[in-house]
Amino acid sequence: MNEDDIARLVREVLADITARNAVPADAASPGEGDEAPDVTAVTTRDEFHVPHPANREGYLAMKQSTVARLGVWRAGPRYNTYSMLHFRADHATAQDAVFTDVDPGWVTGQGFIAGQSLCHSKDEFLTRPDLGRKLNDETRDLFRRELTRSTVTIMVGDGLSSSAMVNVPEILPAVKQGLQGFGIEAGPVAYVKYCRVGAMDDVGQLIGSDVVLLLIGERPGLATGESMSAYMAYQPRPDRPESWRTVVSNIYRGGTPPAEAGAHIATLLKRMLDEKISGVDLKL
Amino acid sequence: MKDVLTSVGIDIGTTTSQVVFSHITIEDLSSGFTVPRVEIVDKEIVYRGDICFTPLTSPTTIDAVALRDLVTRAYDQAGVAPGEVKTGAVVITGETARKENAAEVLAHLSDLAGDFVVATAGPTLESVIAGRGAGADAASKRLGSTVANYDIGGGTSNFALFDRGAPASAGCLDIGGRLVRIDRARGAITYVAPKIARLCNDAGIRCAVGDVADLARLRRVARAMCDLLEMSLGLAPKSAFYPTILTEPGHDVMLPKPIGHLMFSGGVADCVRDASREPFAYGDLGVLLGAAIRDSAGLSRIPRLDAAETIRATVVGAGTHITELSGSTIEYDASLLPIKNVPILKLSRDEEADPAAMGTSIRDRLGWFAADGPAAPVAIAFAGPASPTFARVQELARVIVEAMAPRVAEGAPVIVVTESDLAKVLGQSLRAHLGARHGFICIDGIAVEGGDYVDIGAPAAAGVVLPVVVKTLAFR
Numbered sequence: 001m002n003e004d005d006i007a008r009l010v011r012e013v014l015a016d017i018t019a020r021n022a023v024p025a026d027a028a029s030p031g032e033g034d035e036a037p038d039v040t041a042v043t044t045r046d047e048f049h050v051p052h053p054a055n056r057e058g059y060l061a062m063k064q065s066t067v068a069r070l071g072v073w074r075a076g077p078r079y080n081t082y083s084m085l086h087f088r089a090d091h092a093t094a095q096d097a098v099f100t101d102v103d104p105g106w107v108t109g110q111g112f113i114a115g116q117s118l119c120h121s122k123d124e125f126l127t128r129p130d131l132g133r134k135l136n137d138e139t140r141d142l143f144r145r146e147l148t149r150s151t152v153t154i155m156v157g158d159g160l161s162s163s164a165m166v167n168v169p170e171i172l173p174a175v176k177q178g179l180q181g182f183g184i185e186a187g188p189v190a191y192v193k194y195c196r197v198g199a200m201d202d203v204g205q206l207i208g209s210d211v212v213l214l215l216i217g218e219r220p221g222l223a224t225g226e227s228m229s230a231y232m233a234y235q236p237r238p239d240r241p242e243s244w245r246t247v248v249s250n251i252y253r254g255g256t257p258p259a260e261a262g263a264h265i266a267t268l269l270k271r272m273l274d275e276k277i278s279g280v281d282l283k284l
Numbered sequence: 285m286k287d288v289l290t291s292v293g294i295d296i297g298t299t300t301s302q303v304v305f306s307h308i309t310i311e312d313l314s315s316g317f318t319v320p321r322v323e324i325v326d327k328e329i330v331y332r333g334d335i336c337f338t339p340l341t342s343p344t345t346i347d348a349v350a351l352r353d354l355v356t357r358a359y360d361q362a363g364v365a366p367g368e369v370k371t372g373a374v375v376i377t378g379e380t381a382r383k384e385n386a387a388e389v390l391a392h393l394s395d396l397a398g399d400f401v402v403a404t405a406g407p408t409l410e411s412v413i414a415g416r417g418a419g420a421d422a423a424s425k426r427l428g429s430t431v432a433n434y435d436i437g438g439g440t441s442n443f444a445l446f447d448r449g450a451p452a453s454a455g456c457l458d459i460g461g462r463l464v465r466i467d468r469a470r471g472a473i474t475y476v477a478p479k480i481a482r483l484c485n486d487a488g489i490r491c492a493v494g495d496v497a498d499l500a501r502l503r504r505v506a507r508a509m510c511d512l513l514e515m516s517l518g519l520a521p522k523s524a525f526y527p528t529i530l531t532e533p534g535h536d537v538m539l540p541k542p543i544g545h546l547m548f549s550g551g552v553a554d555c556v557r558d559a560s561r562e563p564f565a566y567g568d569l570g571v572l573l574g575a576a577i578r579d580s581a582g583l584s585r586i587p588r589l590d591a592a593e594t595i596r597a598t599v600v601g602a603g604t605h606i607t608e609l610s611g612s613t614i615e616y617d618a619s620l621l622p623i624k625n626v627p628i629l630k631l632s633r634d635e636e637a638d639p640a641a642m643g644t645s646i647r648d649r650l651g652w653f654a655a656d657g658p659a660a661p662v663a664i665a666f667a668g669p670a671s672p673t674f675a676r677v678q679e680l681a682r683v684i685v686e687a688m689a690p691r692v693a694e695g696a697p698v699i700v701v702t703e704s705d706l707a708k709v710l711g712q713s714l715r716a717h718l719g720a721r722h723g724f725i726c727i728d729g730i731a732v733e734g735g736d737y738v739d740i741g742a743p744a745a746a747g748v749v750l751p752v753v754v755k756t757l758a759f760r
Contacts, residue, residue, distance in 0.1 A: 058428025263709035
């Protein structure tokens, strides 16, 4: 049997199957142009599939306190199709958050001073964390020129979630307003593409500001792809230990509200400036 | 970060008065990698005072001086200095007539009660406090359903319904063990409360001061009182007399949901459980009323739970369960704290969603509080949007400050209470609009209704949270 024979055989079998499974046109089935229902339209908190719950209201109230997939039910030992699809959709959201790039137009639109780490591509960024912690030479020159030494330097980085950038326009004005309330002005905001947390140490050393705040996309999980972390340090330097950093994580509309987090971050920055300390030594 | 608040509960009831001290432990439960989340992690009663008869100078007047001595002794025995007490409540409960000199009684206790102790009265709040002390809220949360508590004391029966931990309804009936008193030595009736006299008259039961304390006849009185309790729970059709027994006219017991379980607290609850007591052991109708409830076929149709506290439910509720904590990201001027009896101006969801309506509502309703003077504190309360944009927060701050402008000019502090987590950014926005000098308090995580009052305590847990007591006066 040569390749043509095999191809012919496959065509015949497929045609046969299609003919046998053909359904009348008026039968309810998704036709062309129809879209499958969006499984992510219902959040895991509101989704409930236990067939005969003793106390539905109580279960749903409990589910409001967690994003864990409770009450999804099963088919034998397996997930139901719906749960499986939802799980896969959430996983896809996480993958998208990691693999898409932040729109350069958005970065300039925000008025950020845009630079890049030593990474040249997403693949390199994901496989070489060490390169994501260093600014490339062009960026070093740019930041040295454009970012003047100030009390607080604010940075934004894509990190592992481009989707998390949606929080930035809510966090930033709250941080700035909070700082203004303390009589502190922040300079222009720096943006770093392919950014790891350690890049803030490089900026700290380069600019010499008293505190550096980095808003960076968190590695997404299955709950959300939009979560953002705020890393802060008093006079960060590449040789400082990890414990020198203070972090506020889980900032997104389903976690700590972005605007509220911004106000809290401003208070933390003020305390770092007052106590000249950050990380685990800063007793909260 | 751990902090322990000493809390006092003082219950001045129709029959007995009690004092308890509690330690409320609060702790930051956040991982350290997120915003702080300070919560109450433990409530421990560290001192239970003796159950003393409420000192009286006349059947309707509390002996304020003797009561002060009683409370002072409790502080001494517990080894607690008044200054240590950070929260709690003094509650004057029971028969309304007794409350005639409530203000004088509270004045005598004010220096003892520490910096931040709520002095309160009001049947609705009493009902909720007793229900919490009895553990009805905790049970309803545990069972994920509704649990009702009837706290039956000397002068009143306080009803509270909890739905998954939250109060859902409250009411009060003038039914209690001490509304008929008996001189055991003479075997004669010495007191019949006016409403009970009418009840007996309507039912054709002879029961008057000076009458012989006839057991069979008094059983019928207790039975008639128990019937009214059944009517209040919809277990029997309401009689023509029924509206008369309501402590607050027109304020009936409401059942927005069916009662899953029922519990009894108060002194009479002990007589429900224990059938072995002498009928006139306390010189009143308490034992017989307890027996009537025990034998009631109607009441036993609702599944019963044992209350965690019986005669001490109100005092434990006041001393241990009345304090809530604000959210952990908030903004305030510590110099304004503690602040007590702040009336709530509550905005509806619709009002808060529309800036123009919100401003108008605040301006209009501030007029309701005009009698207290232009600088008296009023708290603006609303549920608040979940995870609002920064622009939305700015708008809320602007509307509040503009609407409050005349009061701000008079020096009134701006106080804002929300449910949604937004108080820190809203507070900083208020500061931006008000200027750095003007005092304000902006807290979240607190649910209040119009007609409520709040007391906000001195900062706890290194200033991260404020203890808050919501004084509910009405259910709508």
